[in-house]
Amino acid sequence: MQSGRPQSVVSPIPQRIHSSQAADTRGKHRIQAELKRLEQEARFLEEELELIERMEKASAACKEMFSNVESRPDPLLPITNGPINPMWDQWFEGPQEAQGCKCWIL
């Protein structure tokens, strides 16, 4: 468990499950189930190999992405397409940090 997850001395710590756990000690049924899953995955991968023959190159995807990104107005950019929405600057009008509520929830 990464240190980012909630933990303390008394909390239960979730165990991450990795697919590399030893298979040797598992029963027959488990191995059969895993085999079935692997065979299914092989079929999916074969399908994908067929599809990839008809797939466009990355440059075509990039071209579309650029078109989408550069046409949309973005309030956080110094240079952007219009139209500008005056509400974008709402953060700099009205109550500022100094008057904000700072009460602590205990």
Add this chain to the structure above:
Amino acid sequence: MPVAELKERHAAAIEAVNDLRERLKQRRQQLLDTDVAGYARSHGRSQVTFGPTDLVCCRTLQGHTGKVYSLDWTPERDRIVSASQDGRLIVWNAQTSQKTHAIKLPCAWVMTCAFSPTGQSVACGGLDSMCSIFNLNSATDRDGNLPVSVTLNGHKGYVSCCQYVPDEDIHIITSSGDQTCVLWDITTGLRTTVFGGEFQSGHTADVLSVSINGANSRVFVSGSCDGTARLWDTRVASRAMRTFQGHEGDVNTVKFFPDGNRFGTGSDDGTCRLFDIRNGHQLQVYYQQHSDKEVPLVTSIAFSISGRLLFAGYSNGDCYVWDTLLARVVLNLGSVQNSHENRISCLGLSADGSSLCTGSWDTNLKIWAFGGHRKVI
């Protein structure tokens, strides 16, 4: 069939799958004639440049007494819900910094929270393996606590992330340490669909994050400790539409790109990546080399409303602002004036894209907006 023979077939099947994966990887490499940054350079794009006082912290939301783990904005109006190690959800009016609700949770070990599309409810989940819904208009009980309206019970592991399906307060998607994602019907409290798990093809380790496509709410992406991201159609439970390999560590966070045709990921391997959902291409890796040996983990990501900026929080307290087209870091919100004093654990963009909220282990939330001179083209 005897066990020995089964084991042989199992080993052969692993080899076959690995061989197919390798062939797919090589075929895909041939289609990667450029990445996003290469395309940008060859088409003469200039990097986004911020002045020192352009992106500023304009609000600091104080009130939690523990690390902030998760935050979410309302789709309309500027309210935020946050979840903390202190075992509470707080609902904030982001404009005034006022707290409108402070919800003491039945289980203090919360990991995620979400605002409903109408803004009338909030959801949270964590180590109790449940997703709890609170109606913000309910009367409080005699202890002054807001009661749980609905409990979504069924996961066999912790609830790491939750997101409401847009446009209605009825459906929510959760991700879990039990390796599944689940689509719930809140009115009945029942699971509508389980994605992955014991009887279906899906993630092979804890699922840490989900993101629903804003352009097509039937599609969502999940990120997992198995190092992959998977794309799902909510009408198809039996298998993911596509699996995205590439990361070399847990995928901690996933977020759809604004145009709905791509999504970003952040990982323990220290990189963010951009994938295309229609062809499966890994379009770009976002990684900056550090001078020391330590590679900070990516904890959370968010895109600006056009997708030109990628905000990424890291375990060392950095919060890089990436120019997604040039794949360069243009600002570090972790080192500007008035920045957080600890790791940024969660990020979220307001509905109109005018501000970014960051939540941190320093117990605060901060709101950042563009305060410089804006040039319109």
